[in-house]
Each structure stands twice: as C-alpha cells, then as structure tokens.
Amino acid sequence: MTTTESRAARRRDRPLTAARRENRAGLAFVAPTVLVVVVVVVLPIAWTVLLAFQNARLVDIQGMGLLGNWTLGNFAGVLGSPGFWTSLGTTLVYAVGGTAGSILLGLVAALALRRSFRGRGPLRAAMLLPYVAPVVAVTFVWQVALSPQYGIVGEWGRRFLGWERAPAFLSTRDQEVSLLGVEFEIPLALLTVIAFETWRYFPFAFLFLLARLQAVPTDLEEVAMVDGATVSQRFRYVLLPQLMPVIALLSVLRFIMTFNKFDDVYLLTGGGAGTDVVAVRVYEFLTARYDVGAAAAQALVLALVLAVLLGLYFRFFASRAGEEA
C-alpha cells in the first residue's frame, strides 16, 4: 500500500520524458486548428446531412429548431426527377472531359518545355496565367470572344474558315456539323465548357508533370537512346512509367474538383443549353426556390456519387498495383 503510493508520488515528481512532452505540445498546438476546422467545415457539413432529411424552406428556418420535420421526401424528389439524372450525366461527361483534357494538354506542354530554350522562363510564367487569373474575368473574355455578334472567334471563322455564320458557342445545345458529307450533331455548349476547363486547368497539370519530368534521371533515357529507341519509344517505355503515379494523382484531384465545379459553368452558360451540372442545380434550388432541403439532398447525393466513384477507382488501382508487385 505505502510502496505503491510513494511510487506514484515519485512518478509525479519525475520530469516528463521528452516524448511525453512532445505529445502534450502536439495536442496543444493541434487543438486550435482542429477546433476551427470543426466549426467552419465539419459542423456545416453535418448540418447539410440533417437538412437533407428535413422539410426545410428558407422562410421556415428562421423559426425552426435544428431538428424536426423529418422526411425522406427530398431524396424521393431529387432521385425521382428526370432533370437530376440528365444533370448527373452532364456532370460526369464534363468532369471526365475536363480532367482528361487538362491533363493531356498539361502533359504535352510539359514535354515541350522540358529542355531549356531562349524564352522558356517567360513562357513558363505566361502559361500559368489561365490558372492564376480570376475566373470571372477569364469567363467574361471567353464570352465576348465567342459571341456571335461581336466576338473575334466567329469573325475569324467567317473570314478565314468560310463559316456561313458564327455559331452561338455558349447557348447552342446541339450544333449540326457536316464532316466528309456526314451530318451529325455535337453538344456545342458542353464541348465549349469542357474546352474552357481544359484551358484553365492545364497549367496545374503542367506544373506537376514538369516537376516530375525534370526529376527523371537522364541516364535512363541515354541508355534507351544508345539502344536505338526512337523518341516515341523513349516516351512510351521510359518517361510514361515514371509519370504514371503523378498522372494518377492528378486524375483524382482534377476529377474531384471538376465534378463539384460551380463557377466556371455558371459564369459561361448559366447552366443552360445542356450544361446544367449538379452544382449549378444545387445553387438554383437554394437561391431561386429557397428549397434548402432539396438543395442539401442534391449536394449530398453528388458527394455520395463522388465517394463511390473514388472508391471504385482506388479499388481498381489497388488491385492492379497488387498484380504488378
């Protein structure tokens, strides 16, 4: 009895070990940040989940408690409306197109700017412009440039490419095109929005890929060259395997970002002409109909779809990595 007491007393008197002190310091330092993240991110998201299951309109919310009016009606309404499913399809096409486009263009750019030449520095800096510039400003420039009345693209198309009239790039759902005598329709507005996404975000992919390219040891390529490998072979068998992890990471990041993107589409087309991605629909429900519950339910479904897609992706990749190892 007495011995255990004195041992406990001794332990209290002993100065803390370095590890325990570091543990305490770590908890103390991380606490304020965790608190802020919980208050501004975690709690609001938890509330979104609650709202999605409530019959909530903005006018009622003033007097409403946090809980109550439970319903599954929001989900039934969201999943039951045909507009949601076409919108989800549009979102998928837009996200896949924007991701693939920006990574592909970024890869081409990184390969072209890999070795130094006169003016590479300024060009490299200029290539970051689309990514750095404010989205409202660049979408406005695109709108003006693509305008059928006073846009430069339409005018040059008429002058140099022999177009009969300038197409309304941002407000045409389906444009008839004839190629080699075959007539078919393309979703012009959606393709334009994807082109914008590609243009705005290829610098992001370019930065990542260039950094990785410059870290590839040169002797690998030299050996391949001595063995008589052509440029395309060197790319396929030496560079691409080195770049693959970065490309995979970029695909995930860009897909998540594009899947949830609101401003680019909203600013270019307002969500019209076959470009109504889910994020724009959430905004419409929130501000035009003040239907908070339905907006929350749509945002939640969007997040769940994304989570499932990512889950599939990682499963697929994990099993592939397992086979290769």
Next chain:
Amino acid sequence: MTSRARTEERAFAVLRWVVIAFLALITVLPFCYMLLLSVKPIDALLRAPGDLWVSAREFTTATYREVLRPTSEGGQGFVRMLVNSAVVSLGAVALTLLAAVPGAYAVGRLRFFGGRRVGALFLAVYLFPATLLAVPLFVMFARMGLQGSLTGLAIVYIAQTVPVSIHMMRNYFATVPRSVEEAAAIDGCTRLQTVRKVVLPLAVPSLMATGLYIFMIAWNEFLFALLFLVAEPEKWTVSLGLQQLAGGVEVSKTVLMAGSVVLTVPVVLLFFAAERLLTEGLTSGADKG
C-alpha cells in the same frame, strides 16, 4: 541511328516548336485581347470585331475612367469594390494563417498521439465540395444576420483555404532542422517561444507562399460572394461586381473589359512578384554556416 529514329527525331523537333507556339498563343492571346478591348471604344469593336489592334486615333482610356468612377458620379464604382476585395482577401489571409499555423506545426513537426490521423482529417476536408458547405453556411448566415457582411465572407474563406494551407506549411515545418529548435530549447526557450522566435522567422518563405495562395483564392472567389453579398451592391467584391454588370446590357463590353483588367492585374502582379521572391527565399538555408 536507324532511319526511323532519325525521321522521328526530326519530326518531333519540328512538332515541339509548333506546340510551343500554340501554347504561347492560347495562354497569352486571351489576355492581350482583354487588354486590347479595354482601350477601344465600343463602336470600334462592333464595327470590326475581328481586329486585333487599336489605332492611335481610337485609343481611349475613358473606359477605365468610367469603370473606376464612383457610382454617385455615374461610373461603375470599381474602386470601392477593389477596397472590398482587398479587405476580404487580407482578412482571409490573416484569419487562415492564424488558424492553420499551429496545426501545421503540430502535424509537420511533433510526434503526438493521433497526429497522423489528424493530418489525414485535414486532407480529407479538402475533398468536401463547396456546394456541401454552401447550403448550411447560407442558412446559418441568413439566421445570424451575417448575410451581406464582409466579415462573414472572410470567415467562409477560412473553410475554403485551411486544408490546403495546412498541407503547404506542414511540409515546410518538417524541413526546419531539429538542431535549431534544440539549440533554442537549451537556451531556455519554451516550446511556444521557440516557435515564435525561431521556427516562424525561418518559415517566412512558406508563410508568404501560403498567404499568397489564400489571397488568390479569396480574391478570385465567386460562389460565396454571390450567395452572401448579392443584395448589397456597396459590399460587392470586384469579381461579383463584374459578373453582375456583365449580366446586364446597360454597361458596354469595353468598359467591362477595363473592369476585367482591373480585377486581373493585382492578382497576376502579386503572383509574378512573389514567384521570384519565393524561389530566393527557399534557396537560403538556415542550417548551413
């Protein structure tokens, strides 16, 4: 070298320059177009939409004067919007750094119980879409009467930037040599003093890079500005103001182009100024000599 290899070599050498020219064209041309239209009278644009130059006779700065003049004098009041944008962005930088620095230091530097899980949590937050946050924040701010307040907007931007900020700074804190901290501890500094007097001054390049990133996100942000401020024109940020005016037909496109230049120039200048400064800051090590 085989003949196939030689032809390919030559083809790609040419292709490389084609690609470089193409890239220069698509990145620089839109911004030249923006600048060009901002110094043209509107009738010159309507008369010849395909022209990529402006004659000395047509050159005008009236567009800039109109866009910057206060609304009370018949202008578009962009000066006030610039002030609003600057206040919100700088506020967001200060608040986010304040919130993110301790956590980034803890996760990047200290070994503590649950540290890795917290680090993963911070990263996971990055994946939550802004639309998920928009609904509750919209409701919450409507309820608290913070709608139409610049402070509210700056707080929202913390949520947008904290995860990335932590991620950017934790890697840097991890590279600050332990020996420097140990020296400070031997000199009798507490952990807090060590961080304030030794670690933070060493981390200035990283703090600046992170601050710049936050500033750019806040300056360019549009969705939350639209959700919270749209009803109060005197609180509009430049991004929101430009979009609201671009939707109407009253203001001519060339005047709005001047507005776009006014919106774009600060953030681009800051970016290029800091890019050099950052690389210089990063190359000067603290542990050597």
